[in-house]
Amino acid sequence: MNDLFGSDVSLSLVVATGIVTVLLASALAFATMKTGTGSSTKKSEEPKKEAPGPVDREKFPGGEITVLYGTQTGTAESFARLIEREGAEHGFFVHVIDMEDIQVEEMLDDRYKDKESGNARFFFITSTYGEGEPTDNTVDCVAKLREMANIEVIFEEKKDAEPVEEQKLAGIEYGVFGLGNREYEHYNAIGKFFDYAMERVGASRVVELGLGDDCQDLEGDFETWKDTKFWPTLKKLYIRDAAALNRLEAAPHEELPSCSYAIEVYSNPQDAVDTPLEKVHGSSRHYFSSEDCPISTIRELRSKDDPGSTVHIEIDVSKAGNIDYRTADNLGVLPVNQPAVVENVAHSLGYDLNKIFSLKAAEGHEWHGEPFPMPISVRECLTRYCDLTSAPRRSDLKRLSAYAQDPVDKKALLRMSSKDGKAEYREKITYAHFGLVDVLKMCPSISAPLEHFLSFCPLLQTRFYTISSSSVVHPKSIHLTVSVTEAARKDGTVFKGVCSSHLAGLKPGDTVRVFNRSSTFRLPKDTSIPVIMVGPGTGIAPFRGMLQERDHQKNVKKENVGTGVLYFGCKKRNLDYLYEDELASFRKSGALTTLHLAFSREQSEKVYVQNLLSKNAKDTWALIQQGAHIYVCGGVKMGNDVNDAFKHIASEEGNMAVEEAKEFISKLAKEGRYVQELWA
Missing domain, CATH: 3.40.50.360 (Flavodoxin domain)
Incomplete structure (x- = not known):
């Protein structure tokens, strides 16, 4: 999937450690x-x-x-x-x-x-x-x-x-x-x-x-x-x-852990203060500078026979003053927790969702900037800013144990947070896909004042998606290709990725908070230079935008557009062949010269994009000799395998020793001719 960031990227890695590289x-x-x-x-x-x-x-x-x-x-x-x-x-x-x-x-x-x-x-x-x-x-x-x-x-x-x-x-x-x-x-x-x-x-x-x-x-x-x-x-x-x-x-241990926040409660509704960015916590600035933009289109890209889901989303940015994207940039999306999750956390901890409050530094603690817009209601805070569904780290469980009133809950939390409790942690938290909301249910005696909860609850992280539209062809609309994360739990419930599920649940007219960030994926300034694109699954995203741009260059601006080769892979043609009609149209228009398809599950032996690259070694080497730019987008394992394939091609077709081939590919990367966008 092309979510570059956060818990929707790799369920196994994120649940285990709380982050993804x-x-x-x-x-x-x-x-x-x-x-x-x-x-x-x-x-x-x-x-x-x-x-x-x-x-x-x-x-x-x-x-x-x-x-x-x-x-x-x-x-x-x-x-x-x-x-x-x-x-x-x-x-x-x-x-x-x-x-x-x-x-x-x-x-x-x-x-x-x-x-x-x-x-x-x-x-x-x-x-x-x-x-x-x-x-x-x-x-x-x-x-x-x-x-x-x-x-x-x-x-x-x-x-x-x-x-x-x-x-x-x-x-x-x-x-x-x-x-x-x-x-x-x-x-x-x-x-x-x-x-x-x-x-x-x-x-x-x-x-x-x-x-x-x-x-x-x-x-x-x-x-x-x-x-x-x-x-x-x-x-x-x-x-x-x-x-x-x-x-x-x-020194005696404190009854409750030290808390960096103090809280101020308001008796009447208050509007959030317009805070200058220099007074905002560094990692929270997106909360203050992102823009609400309406969804104009959303549709499913996979067949109804495929149990998974990948959605195509179009976001209207015509009225967004701070968004000025370029083809293949990344779009930061601010996720939102589901109402049921928010209500469950508030119920577990006894919070009034309608209470309005602000935070400030507790006595003896330094203030590190506003973590989110304030004053704010508890409901808004839990919905937009608190990560309630990602797996807590072992250190988080240890801290939670201090708030457990029942000795059984306290003992369980301390056991899972210990080095000796790693196996139990993996079984009950990682493999069970348990987030903070689930831990509060599992240990119902946990009781934490709001300011304490906000001092240890991690903030919701921005998810980054590679933009799948051309800024030249669609200057006022940003397209995303989003793989929806879901995983079955042992108790029959379903774990849902917070951002991908949020996006998939939106309807035209609903809004989403976004901002764009630049990328190193850029088509050559000289349009005649060949390009080789490798993007299985939602790794197709930047190449859809780049092909839209090449089509515009060739058929609208009448420029000389060089050879364009795309390697795309998925499970089966009739299940998850994303943008099949569009890719056919790009071939017809000449924006795409050659399309190589790897359907991994249509034959007894699995075939992947790196296998097709190796099969086409001579043609690939000829394009590289002509100055081709290479772009790779997708999972890190695929990226490593593709990199190995290019090294092998350089070694065999370029008559290079293994180390020479490695240096050759590294030189292409240094020159900006080999660019990757991968996620773990």
């Missing part, structure tokens, strides 16, 4: 740094705040540390918040900062230094976005560090490289934990980059690099690093007073 371009294409991230971000201009008052050395004998997070789906931020919550029990006051809200040069400012030692202590928790790219909120930091550290390609470490003459970040102590996925070629490239680059510019590593693998047990990797490396190292380095350590170990 995504890819929006070839890693090598990123070697020349991107500078724009579309309409989704705005640099904060608000001055950074000091800790609220002088840090009490009795309570925080380790002093102050700063945790910087780079996140795309919110997981790195959630890990940073966990360190923030644990800080006091380990003796540290923890500042948490979105990497978008700090300049590299600012790291030496006095406001970031521990007031007693005078040292600046920065700890990076950062995700790798797809094939070795920084997340949107780390692009500027990565670009500046590349410049300072004289690093050409962010996923290469050259231990024999010439040292950097000016050690601009000397005096900073640091550590890094990286979030990545081994399914991608450049595993954890950004975490490794920060660890390497900071050392090159003079910073001192005080905690060894930690790496988490989303393909296995990302949360477990982080817990191990945090509990065996991070806190023990910091306490050994910064708390030398044995009496202070004894006080920390002897």
Whole structure:
């Protein structure tokens, strides 16, 4: 499916860890740094705040540390918040900062230094976005560090490289934990980059690099690093007073976990305040800047005999002032929870859905910006902003246990949250497709004040879909191709992907909140250059838009349009052959020269797009020699198999050794001639 983001991407991965690693371009294409991230971000201009008052050395004998997070789906931020919550029990006051809200040069400012030692202590928790790219909120930091550290390609470490003459970040102590996925070629490239680059510019590593693998047990990797490396190292380095350590170990645990929010309730309805984006929490800015646009068309693309569903949706953006898309861009969609889910959560926790409230920083806590528009009703908050259906992480279950009144519920939550309880967690949460709404039913004694609930409930993440229309042909309408996620549960109910099910349930006239973000999928400026497109399933999305554009170039603008080859795959021709009539029309008009079809289940031996590529090796190599641009869209496993097929073609038809073929394909990617958009 072509949802690039969130719980509808890969049920098995997301339920297990709460995130998915995504890819929006070839890693090598990123070697020349991107500078724009579309309409989704705005640099904060608000001055950074000091800790609220002088840090009490009795309570925080380790002093102050700063945790910087780079996140795309919110997981790195959630890990940073966990360190923030644990800080006091380990003796540290923890500042948490979105990497978008700090300049590299600012790291030496006095406001970031521990007031007693005078040292600046920065700890990076950062995700790798797809094939070795920084997340949107780390692009500027990565670009500046590349410049300072004289690093050409962010996923290469050259231990024999010439040292950097000016050690601009000397005096900073640091550590890094990286979030990545081994399914991608450049595993954890950004975490490794920060660890390497900071050392090159003079910073001192005080905690060894930690790496988490989303393909296995990302949360477990982080817990191990945090509990065996991070806190023990910091306490050994910064708390030398044995009496202070004894006080920390002897301190009684609070009845309820510390809460970063305080709540203000309104007796009458209130309109949400128009908040400047610089005062908004970094990962929440889409909530404030996206636009409500009406659905004009929605239709099913698969046969009624196919148990699955893929819907074609057309969104009218004619009145959206902030949406100016280009062909093959990505559309961010803000999902909405179903009313029944919202009502079940409110019932479990005893919330009045009509209550109007605002949040502010609790005493002794820093304010990180508005998480959503306020004042707001509980109903609106739970519907639009709280992730109630994704599987909670094990750390979330541990935190929930503090709110369980029944010892049986508390014990169950603690057991599943422990390292020894991984198997039970997988059985009762992962494989059962249980979200927070289900955990509240499973453990009915959980009782959390609203401000506490909002401090630990993750925010609903934007889902990104590759746009399947041409901005030239349809400038006022954005088309999406959405595979609807559903999975049967053991109890007979059905788990539904929050965003795809929301979209599939809309009718013409209903609205959806959206914004667009740029992509690296761009047709060659020279229309005569051949293109090879590989997109099985909903990977067809960008190529539908690109073919619409090629058809316009050829038959309306009368331009010389080069050879166009498309590899499309699905299960069976009569079940899920998406856009069959349109592809036939593109062939007739000359926008598409050759169409190769892989129907995987129409014969005893499964056939996939990579098999057809290998079969057509000579023709493919001839097009590459003519300067063809290659585009691949779909699942990461397919993308890896297709990449291997192209390497094999280069090796066999180009008479190259294996390593030469690998370098050749990498060179194409660096030149922007081999571009991928994959999801795990």
